[in-house]
Amino acid sequence: MTTSPLRVAVIGAGFMARAHSHAWRTAPRFFDLSRDPRLSVLVSREEARGQKAAHDWGWDSWSDDWRAVIERDDIDVVDICTPGDTHAEIAIAALGAGKHVLCEKPLANDPADAADMVAAADAAARQGIVAMCGYSYRRTPALASARRLIAEGALGTIRHVRAQYLQDWLSDADAPHTWRLDRASAGSGALGDIGAHSIDTAQWLTGERIEGVSAHLRTFVTSRPRRSAEVGLGGTGDLDAERLPVDVDDAAAFIAGFSGGALGVFEATRMALGHRNANRIEINGDRGSIAFDFERMNELEYYSEDDADDRRGFRTIQATDPAHPYAEAWWPTGHGLGYEHTFTHQVVDFVRSIDGTPEPPTFADAYQVQRVLAAVEESARDEGRYTRVR
Ligand SMILES: NC(=O)c1ccc[n+]([C@@H]2O[C@H](COP(=O)([O-])OP(=O)(O)OC[C@H]3O[C@@H](n4cnc5c(N)ncnc54)[C@H](O)[C@@H]3O)[C@@H](O)[C@H]2O)c1
Numbered sequence: 001m002t003t004s005p006l007r008v009a010v011i012g013a014g015f016m017a018r019a020h021s022h023a024w025r026t027a028p029r030f031f032d033l034s035r036d037p038r039l040s041v042l043v044s045r046e047e048a049r050g051q052k053a054a055h056d057w058g059w060d061s062w063s064d065d066w067r068a069v070i071e072r073d074d075i076d077v078v079d080i081c082t083p084g085d086t087h088a089e090i091a092i093a094a095l096g097a098g099k100h101v102l103c104e105k106p107l108a109n110d111p112a113d114a115a116d117m118v119a120a121a122d123a124a125a126r127q128g129i130v131a132m133c134g135y136s137y138r139r140t141p142a143l144a145s146a147r148r149l150i151a152e153g154a155l156g157t158i159r160h161v162r163a164q165y166l167q168d169w170l171s172d173a174d175a176p177h178t179w180r181l182d183r184a185s186a187g188s189g190a191l192g193d194i195g196a197h198s199i200d201t202a203q204w205l206t207g208e209r210i211e212g213v214s215a216h217l218r219t220f221v222t223s224r225p226r227r228s229a230e231v232g233l234g235g236t237g238d239l240d241a242e243r244l245p246v247d248v249d250d251a252a253a254f255i256a257g258f259s260g261g262a263l264g265v266f267e268a269t270r271m272a273l274g275h276r277n278a279n280r281i282e283i284n285g286d287r288g289s290i291a292f293d294f295e296r297m298n299e300l301e302y303y304s305e306d307d308a309d310d311r312r313g314f315r316t317i318q319a320t321d322p323a324h325p326y327a328e329a330w331w332p333t334g335h336g337l338g339y340e341h342t343f344t345h346q347v348v349d350f351v352r353s354i355d356g357t358p359e360p361p362t363f364a365d366a367y368q369v370q371r372v373l374a375a376v377e378e379s380a381r382d383e384g385r386y387t388r389v390r
Contacts, residue, residue: 003034003035007038008075009042010042011066011081012043013046013049014081018053019340019343020343020347021053024039026340026344031329031348034351038060039058040060041062041075050064070090070093070094070099078101079102080094080101084108087117092116092117092120095120095131096124098127100129102347105196105369106366107369131362132350132353132359132362133361135365136342136343137294139326140297144326148325150207150283153287155285155289155290156285157287159261161202161264161281161283162282163199164268164278165197165269165278166268166280167269167278168272168276169276174225181247181248182247187248188252189217190268190270191376195252196369196373198268202281208259208260211388212257213254215253215255215384216253219249221250223246225240225241225243226240227239250270253266253268257386277295278294278295279293279294287306297337298337299318299319320333320336375390
């Protein structure tokens with residue numbers, strides 16, 4: 001296959017920039033791609049961080065000016081790995097400059113910005129420009145297989161969606177403040193940080209939209225110590241005596257009505273001690289069920305009513321067999337995949353979209369998630385009143 005270069009700029013130098021760097025490097029080595037990703041420039045606000053990250057993660061150069069990078073003729077892709085308050089400005093500018101855009105989730109911090117991003121993506125699409133949002137859990141082979149099972153009708157009519165996203169890194173009341181606890185930067189707390197993944201996964205797996213919600217949000221710890229540097233989940237650097245306010249939710253719980261009639265129960269928290277990254281979903285239909293937990297990401301639980309009476313029960317499917325999406329490119333069956341593979345698969349799907357085979361989630365899909373997040377917040381402000389997604 002002939003490969004022309006695809007020159008990438010990543011904006012950000014934190015957790016996701018590192019995961020995406022690995023993915024850009026790895027994707028062409030394991031998958032046949034029509035374009036050859038080049039790690040051209042990494043953008044960081046801080047010089048020392050930018051230089052070190054660019055060097056360690058394999059980028060040709062670094063810059064502290066994303067606006068200048070977006071204007072460059074020798075950049076094809078802008079990969080946005082910064083907090084939510086920056087997504088709209090960077091994405092709209094990049095799309096306007098004719099760059100393909102991969103933007104981390106949640107798409108924005110509110111539906112108005114997300115709608116502007118959809119308009120920019122629609123305009124750019126007319127010039128052949130691709131925009132995708134980074135709901136990376138879609139690229140987990142076990143979940144992609146679950147989606148296929150559901151689309152084939154193996155679960156029948158969907159009745160229940162039960163989604164929990166449980167982390168515990170904020171359980172300690174003296175864990176440091178980060179941008180993830182600041183509404184202006186993050187939009188919301190556990191809800192938009194991890195609950196957004198559950199919403200996206202649930203809608204994508206079922207093919208149904210959430211139409212309304214009844215929600216409660218809680219903030220258990222209202223201030224936290226400042227940390228001198230803000231990179232990574234907990235930040236780095238010395239703890240400061242000063243405490244900064246927390247103005248987002250620590251936990252979110254809501255019930256949801258789906259367009260096909262299913263009933264959803266959702267929970268997102270960063271205070272469930274003992275659960276490091278339990279991104280779980282269970283779906284029950286009238287013919288079968290699936291259950292998944294990212295902490296066992298190579299396994300899919302599947303129950304079928306079609307099994308003989310004396311053989312019924314959840315079975316554990318190893319999603320490493322080449323028959324599962326993405327798995328064929330990797331290791332022999334049973335030699336599992338990890339977190340980083342989901343980002344590699346995301347790059348593969350993004351490059352294939354540029355090549356003319358569109359792969360969701362589009363900005364419009366991510367805008368729908370944003371509207372659900374807004375409805376959850378509106379409902380919680382009104383003591384859980386059932387609130388339609390607008
Ligand atoms: N897909 C996933 O599973 C997943 C996981 C984690 C984070 N995310 C998303 O990725 C994005 C980044 O999160 P992260 O965990 O990498 O955060 P992080 O704190 O580790 O890194 C953020 C980076 O953005 C930079 N930055 C912040 N504001 C900036 C600005 N105004 N201009 C330029 N750079 C700026 C910071 O200096 C830092 O380098 C967020 O939208 C987050 O929700 C997605």
